[in-house]
Structure formats: C-alpha cells, structure tokens
Amino acid sequence: MPPRQERESKLLVLCVDRDDDVGTKAMVKTPVMGREACAKVASSLAIADPEEADANAIFAAIKLHDEIMRKGYASEVAVVAGRFEGGVEADQKLRKELLQITDAYNADGVILVTDGAEDKEVLPILQGVLPVVSVKRVVIKHSAGVEETYEVLGRYLRMLIYDPRYSKFFLGLPGLLIFAWGVLAFLGRITEATTISLGIMGIAFMIRGFNLDKHAMSLAHIKPSGYIRLFSALAAMLSIAAGFFQGFATIGTMPEFAFAAADAGLFFRYGPKLFGEFLLETLNPLWIGLGLFFGGGFLVGLIRRRRFAVLRSTVALVALAFMYLPVQQFSLILRGAGNTFALLSMLLMGLAAIFVVITLVYQHVRERAQT
Numbered sequence: 001m002p003p004r005q006e007r008e009s010k011l012l013v014l015c016v017d018r019d020d021d022v023g024t025k026a027m028v029k030t031p032v033m034g035r036e037a038c039a040k041v042a043s044s045l046a047i048a049d050p051e052e053a054d055a056n057a058i059f060a061a062i063k064l065h066d067e068i069m070r071k072g073y074a075s076e077v078a079v080v081a082g083r084f085e086g087g088v089e090a091d092q093k094l095r096k097e098l099l100q101i102t103d104a105y106n107a108d109g110v111i112l113v114t115d116g117a118e119d120k121e122v123l124p125i126l127q128g129v130l131p132v133v134s135v136k137r138v139v140i141k142h143s144a145g146v147e148e149t150y151e152v153l154g155r156y157l158r159m160l161i162y163d164p165r166y167s168k169f170f171l172g173l174p175g176l177l178i179f180a181w182g183v184l185a186f187l188g189r190i191t192e193a194t195t196i197s198l199g200i201m202g203i204a205f206m207i208r209g210f211n212l213d214k215h216a217m218s219l220a221h222i223k224p225s226g227y228i229r230l231f232s233a234l235a236a237m238l239s240i241a242a243g244f245f246q247g248f249a250t251i252g253t254m255p256e257f258a259f260a261a262a263d264a265g266l267f268f269r270y271g272p273k274l275f276g277e278f279l280l281e282t283l284n285p286l287w288i289g290l291g292l293f294f295g296g297g298f299l300v301g302l303i304r305r306r307r308f309a310v311l312r313s314t315v316a317l318v319a320l321a322f323m324y325l326p327v328q329q330f331s332l333i334l335r336g337a338g339n340t341f342a343l344l345s346m347l348l349m350g351l352a353a354i355f356v357v358i359t360l361v362y363q364h365v366r367e368r369a370q371t
Contacts, residue, residue: 010074011133012107015061016094016114016122017081021045021054024084031097033078033104038062041079053115053138060138061113068111076105091125098129109133173204225303232296236289243285247278276334283328290320307368311361318357322350 015038022028026044042058049055058079065077080097082090101107110130114122115138126132160170177197184193251257254277256270294316301309326346332338 009109010076010105010107011068012101012105012110012130013061013065013068013075013077014098014101014110014112014126015054015058015077015079016112016126017054017057017079018090018094018122019086020081020084020090021049021052022079022081025049025052030079030081031101033076033101035062035065035077038077038079057113057115057138060136064111064113064136076107078105091121094122095125095129098126102129111136113138169204173200176200225300228296228303229300232292232299236293236296239285239289239292243282243289246285247282250281251278272334273336276331279331279334280328283324283331287320287324291317294320308365311365315354315357315361319350319354322353326350 017030020030022030022032022041022045025048026041028041028044032038032041038058039062042055042062045052045058046055061077061079065075068075078101080094080101082094107130109132110126111133112122112126112135114135123132123135161167177200180196180200181193184190184196251274254274256274260267260270260274294313298310298313298317301307301313326343329338329343329346333340333343
C-alpha cells in the first residue's frame with residue numbers, strides 16, 4: 001500500500017483536443033469532467049468518426065483514471081479542447097478551460113493523455129497551471145508519426161495554395177495549361193494543345209530554375225557598371241551559340257558524318273575527325289565569347305574598384321590567351337594534320353606563363369593584405 005499522503009493527493013487525468021474534434025465532429029461543448037461524461041464524449045466522437053485518434057485518447061484517459069483509483073489515489077478525468085484553426089486562439093481556449101477544471105477540482109498534478117501529435121504545444125500551457133506528473137501517449141495501429149505527417153502536409157498544402165510566392169506555380173501554371181488545353185481541344189487542335197502546353201511548362205521551368213524573373217526585376221535597379229556585365233554576358237552567349245551553330249553546320253555537310261549517322265559502329269572511326277572539325281570551327285567564336293565575358297568582369301572590377309575581381313579576370317584572360325594555340329593544335333591532331341610535339345610545347349609554355357602570372361598576383365595580394 002502506498003503512503004497515506006500519496007493516497008490523498010489529487011491527480012487530474014486530462015485529455016487535450018487542441019484542434020477541437022470533439023466540438024466540430026461530436027458537437028460537444030468543452031470542458032467535460034467526470035468519468036461518465038467523458039465516456040459519452042468518447043462514444044459520440046467515435047460514432048461521428050470511427051477513425052478519430054482523439055476518441056481513443058479519451059478512452060485511454062478513462063482507463064488510466066480507473067487504474068489510478070484502484071491504486072488508492074484521488075483522481076478525476078476531464079477533456080478540454082482548443083479551436084479548429086489552431087494557433088494562439090486555440091491555446092488561450094485550452095488555458096481557459098483548464099482553469100475552469102481546476103476551479104472545480106483542486107488537483108495537485110496533471111497527467112496528460114495525448115495521441116502525440118501536439119505535445120510540444122500543449123505542455124507549456126499545462127505547466128503554467130499545474131505540475132505535469134506524467135505524459136501518456138496513445139499509439140493506435142498506425143505509426144506514431146502519421147498524424148504529425150498529416151499536419152505537416154496540410155501546412156505545406158495551405159502554403160502552396162495561399163502563399164502568392166508558391167501558388168502562382170502550384171495553381172497558376174497548371175491552371176494556364178488546363179485552360180489552354182481546353183480551348184485548343186474544343187477547337188480540335190490536340191497537337192497544338194500538346195505543343196503549347198509543353199512550351200508553357202518549359203518556359204516556366206526555365207524562368208523558375210534560373211531565377212529569370214528576379215533577374216528581370218533587378219534590371220530596373222541595375223547600376224551603370226551592371227550594364228557592362230549584362231552586355232558582356234549576352235554578347236558571350238550569342239558568340240558561343242553562333243560558334244556551336246557554325247560547328248554543327250560544318251560537320252553536317254561532311255561525308256564522314258553521313259557514314260557515322262548511317263552506321264553507329266563507324267563513330268569510333270570518324271568521330272575524332274568530326275570532333276576536331278567541330279572544335280576548329282567553334283574555336284574562334286568560343287574564345288571571343290569567353291574573352292568578352294571575362295573582359296566585362298575586368299571592366300566592372302575597375303569601375304567598382306574591386307581589386308580581387310580585376311586580378312581574377314586578368315588571370316582568366318591570360319589563361320584564355322595561352323590556351324588558344326594548344327586547343328587549336330589539338331583540333332588539328334584530331335583531324336590528322338597536327339603535331340603532338342608542338343602541342344606539348346605550347347602546353348608547357350602556357351602552363352609556365354600562367355604559373356608566373358598567378359605567382360605575381362598572389363604576391364601582390366599578400367603585400368596589399370600586410371599593408
């Protein structure tokens with residue numbers, strides 16, 4: 001038998017329904033106190049929704065109350081509820097109902113019975129009114145984290161629907177696709193509907209993937225030096241794209257390309273020559289584009305007085321200059337007209353020159369840092 005003072009202590013077995021399933025589904029007004037009253041609430045909630053976890057939690061609270069009574073403790077069981085919307089209003093309602101329970105039953109401590117979904121939100125409220133003696137989590141046949149998973153999914157779904165940052169892609173883009181598909185399908189243009197839908201999706205994915213919308217909005221606040229960077233980047237892309245187009249157009253007219261396209265087994269025979277021709281045709285536009293890009297970075301660094309950016313762009317331009325002849329010689333070797341010794345010599349000279357430049361830049365940075 002436990003000591004007399006422990007038998008006379010009063011415990012409150014409390015089941016908390018923070019999202020008010022008791023009120024919205026069973027139409028029961030809380031707080032509810034007493035074994036019979038709680039049993040009726042649990043039965044009503046189970047009838048209204050047989051899959052509701054809170055009904056099982058209330059039954060578990062009643063069972064725990066009976067066990068405590070059999071051990072000789074003074075106990076009472078009660079149910080309190082918050083609001084369906086959750087948040088601060090739900091917590092205020094929980095605290096108010098808990099105070100009503102403690103006014104009617106002067107408990108020494110509370111035992112929280114919960115399905116485990118919102119223990120972290122409920123415990124501070126209870127601890128502000130009564131000492132929490134124990135927490136009993138009721139796990140039904142599903143996983144203990146299923147309800148938390150549903151709560152997280154619901155939160156993200158609400159964010160995707162109501163947050164303008166996400167709803168324009170989660171709802172706006174599919175809505176536009178469905179509308180375009182419906183109109184064109186009504187006009188009997190199924191092929192056009194598919195093409196337009198894929199085009200819209202591709203454009204939207206590129207805009208979102210490369211943050212083109214943010215970059216476009218930032219153009220209104222671009223600095224004067226930013227136009228140099230913008231021009232150099234666009235010019236570099238156009239030059240490189242033109243070089244690739246020129247390279248593909250050139251190898252497309254070669255008989256070796258026709259042979260390799262007709263028989264894939266001939267690719268290893270004609271592939272090096274085709275790649276060498278492609279590289280040779282693309283080399284000048286590619287190097288001009290890269291030079292424009294790094295040159296733009298060099299000018300922007302000078303205007304904004306960013307010494308590190310200037311040095312970085314200088315090293316890149318030097319490396320680009322010394323790599324031109326080796327790449328050209330490599331493309332000639334693939335075509336069968338180059339010289340391996342010349343390629344190795346150019347690579348060694350270029351490597352030595354780049355090493356000297358990087359060493360000078362490193363020493364300059366160290367001297368500036370020490371001063």
